[in-house]
Amino acid sequence: MKIAVCVKQVPDTWAEKKLSDSDKTLDRESVDGVMNELDEYAVEEALLIKEANDGEVVAVSMGPDKAEETVRKALQMGADSGIHIVDDSLAGSDSVATAKTLAATLKDQGYDLIIFGSESTDARMSVVPAMVAELLDLPQLTFASKVSVDGDAVTIQRQADYGYDEVQASTPAVISVVEKINEPRYPSFKGIMAAKKKPLESVAAPSGEPVGLASARTEILEFAERPPKAAGVKIEDDGTGGVKVADFLAEQKLI
Amino acid sequence: MRLLERPLPTPEARDLLDLTRQIAAERCDTQTVNRFEGEARFPREVFDVLGETGLLSLPYPEELGGGGQPFEVYLQVIEELAGAWLAVGLGVSVHVLSCFPMVNYGTPEQQAEWLPRMLGGRTVGAYCLSEPDSGSDAAALRTTAASTETGFVVNGAKGWVTHGGVADYYNLMVRTGGPGARGISCLLAPAGTDGLQAARPEQKMGMAASPTATINLDEVELPASALLGEPGEGFRIAMAALDSGRLGIAACAVGVAQAALDVAADYASTRQQFGRSISEFQGIGFLLADMGASIEAARSLLLDAARAKDAGRDFGAAAAAAKLTATQTAMSVTTEAVQILGGVGYTKEFPVERYMREAKVLQIVEGTTQVQRLVLARALTS
Numbered sequence: 001m002k003i004a005v006c007v008k009q010v011p012d013t014w015a016e017k018k019l020s021d022s023d024k025t026l027d028r029e030s031v032d033g034v035m036n037e038l039d040e041y042a043v044e045e046a047l048l049i050k051e052a053n054d055g056e057v058v059a060v061s062m063g064p065d066k067a068e069e070t071v072r073k074a075l076q077m078g079a080d081s082g083i084h085i086v087d088d089s090l091a092g093s094d095s096v097a098t099a100k101t102l103a104a105t106l107k108d109q110g111y112d113l114i115i116f117g118s119e120s121t122d123a124r125m126s127v128v129p130a131m132v133a134e135l136l137d138l139p140q141l142t143f144a145s146k147v148s149v150d151g152d153a154v155t156i157q158r159q160a161d162y163g164y165d166e167v168q169a170s171t172p173a174v175i176s177v178v179e180k181i182n183e184p185r186y187p188s189f190k191g192i193m194a195a196k197k198k199p200l201e202s203v204a205a206p207s208g209e210p211v212g213l214a215s216a217r218t219e220i221l222e223f224a225e226r227p228p229k230a231a232g233v234k235i236e237d238d239g240t241g242g243v244k245v246a247d248f249l250a251e252q253k254l255i
Numbered sequence: 256m257r258l259l260e261r262p263l264p265t266p267e268a269r270d271l272l273d274l275t276r277q278i279a280a281e282r283c284d285t286q287t288v289n290r291f292e293g294e295a296r297f298p299r300e301v302f303d304v305l306g307e308t309g310l311l312s313l314p315y316p317e318e319l320g321g322g323g324q325p326f327e328v329y330l331q332v333i334e335e336l337a338g339a340w341l342a343v344g345l346g347v348s349v350h351v352l353s354c355f356p357m358v359n360y361g362t363p364e365q366q367a368e369w370l371p372r373m374l375g376g377r378t379v380g381a382y383c384l385s386e387p388d389s390g391s392d393a394a395a396l397r398t399t400a401a402s403t404e405t406g407f408v409v410n411g412a413k414g415w416v417t418h419g420g421v422a423d424y425y426n427l428m429v430r431t432g433g434p435g436a437r438g439i440s441c442l443l444a445p446a447g448t449d450g451l452q453a454a455r456p457e458q459k460m461g462m463a464a465s466p467t468a469t470i471n472l473d474e475v476e477l478p479a480s481a482l483l484g485e486p487g488e489g490f491r492i493a494m495a496a497l498d499s500g501r502l503g504i505a506a507c508a509v510g511v512a513q514a515a516l517d518v519a520a521d522y523a524s525t526r527q528q529f530g531r532s533i534s535e536f537q538g539i540g541f542l543l544a545d546m547g548a549s550i551e552a553a554r555s556l557l558l559d560a561a562r563a564k565d566a567g568r569d570f571g572a573a574a575a576a577a578k579l580t581a582t583q584t585a586m587s588v589t590t591e592a593v594q595i596l597g598g599v600g601y602t603k604e605f606p607v608e609r610y611m612r613e614a615k616v617l618q619i620v621e622g623t624t625q626v627q628r629l630v631l632a633r634a635l636t637s
Contacts, residue, residue: 186277186278
């Protein structure tokens with residue numbers, strides 16, 4: 001079974017993020033980059049499926065030079081090889097251009113499964129997996145909290161507010177996973193050493209598709225700093241504290 | 256923060272340190288540390304994670320199942336772990352110490368039997384030299400191992416054993432011959448051997464999550480294959496192990512000191528008094544400066560000693576100097592950190608009181624401050 005797992009380097013979740021003044025895109029240079037947290041679950045799931053069914057896992061990432069660190073992290077966790085799509089023309093690509101780039105790179109390479117984290121912690125759109133499936137004309141099994149593979153049938157539990165739906169498709173297919181699915185492993189020290197010798201290919205953006213900021217179908221017109229946190233509401237408990245808390249929560253439409 | 260960037264020889268070492276920091280942040284967070292310390296519970300699950308990721312056997316050769324890392328790198332891993340949780344950092348150092356006799360003195364047969372377990376990340380070891388009546392005067396130990404037809408029978412008690420009661424195996428320094436250092440041999444006993452029993456853990460000032468217990472040995476029968484090295488070689492093995500072990504303790508001290516400085520510097524720059532942050536008062540700013548400088552000095556000395564060991568040079572005296580300096584630094588830096596935080600520094604709301612209690616033990620274990628001075632004075636006058 002040949003599995004591609006798509007990983008993205010994002011600014012450290014806890015770091016303060018800034019948009020650049022010049023082109024209004026996320027400033028990725030000034031903060032530490034880490035593997036998008038949900039992509040760690042995607043890598044883990046890919047490795048679990050590989051361990052149960054044999055095969056290989058290829059980590060794929062589109063991003064600037066330093067995104068190679070994130071492909072390497074996937075190799076350290078146990079992926080067999082990596083592809084880093086790096087090209088100046090890709091800077092500022094929106095989700096459509098990203099999906100087109102990934103789809104063109106993944107097309108006709110014999111992947112049985114293409115696995116994503118269900119969203120990235122920087123953009124939080126959750127659309128790229130579905131777009132890639134559409135562009136490749138493959139079934140999409142998104143928001144999976146469980147994946148089972150049986151021959152060429154793949155079944156997921158699709159997370160929903162009311163529980164889950166069971167969705168089945170035949171391979172090749174695109175899957176996105178949620179954090180409930182597994183517990184990602186740490187890279188082992190042997191994994192770190194082994195990753196040095198694993199193939200990691202840098203490729204340019206596939207030609208023919210308009211990509212980058214100029215092609216983006218969305219445009220940021222302006223942005224502002226988040227306003228400072230307002231002072232909270234203080235409720236004195238004079239015997240009616242519980243009622244007041246309930247009223248407050250009802251007012252905020254939380255209960 | 257650090258005044259100097261961490262000196263690491265390879266990109267893999269950087270990745271290894273990143274991995275260590277990630278595990279420390281996720282598995283040794285304040286809430287977990289406080290819970291386990293409060294309940295005096297050994298964090299076995301943290302050691303399982305460290306074992307699975309290969310962090311329990313870093314400085315031993317790859318062909319024996321270790322990580323093949325220089326001490327220079329291994330000690331910085333210890334430092335990071337100890338800064339998060341001394342019970343873990345010191346525990347890893349003690350485990351590595353407990354593998355030393357087998358790695359360096361075991362026969363190929365003994366190594367084939369034991370090393371996969373010792374270096375495979377699934378076990379935690381203990382090293383038993385001290386006794387209730389012999390601490391700094393280690394060569395006066397009284398636990399005996401009498402020869403039998405099949406091996407040895409051991410009687411006595413070993414004191415102050417880190418991981419006593421939770422370890423999977425115990426290195427026992429015992430008397431097989433006459434009095435003095437030359438009558439001592441090193442035996443390896445698995446946990447669960449009949450007659451080997453851990454007493455109730457000591458009620459310590461700090462590091463409650465790392466059990467320290469007396470190991471009582473009552474008619475403990477061990478096979479001849481339990482002997483590591485030659486009969487009478489035990490004291491030499493014990494001292495050689497301690498030279499390396501002291502570097503581990505020095506790394507723990509640097510880690511605890513750095514953690515205390517980080518909290519103190521952060522607090523001093525946010526705490527406002529008299530209309531400004533207290534770090535703007537020279538009385539505090541200069542204190543922080545001295546703390547930072549002394550930590551860098553201790554770390555440099557430690558890593559110099561480590562590089563001497565990595566290069567195969569004599570490093571015993573350098574290790575003693577590093578242990579002496581780093582543990583004195585840890586004691587003074589953690590004490591000053593409590594002072595900078597003032598009232599809250601003395602409470603469990605901040606970890607600096609824990610660092611101060613942890614620092615004290617580092618001046619005592621694996622050779623007290625005074626024993627290090629003894630080693631250094633001998634080196635200077637021999």
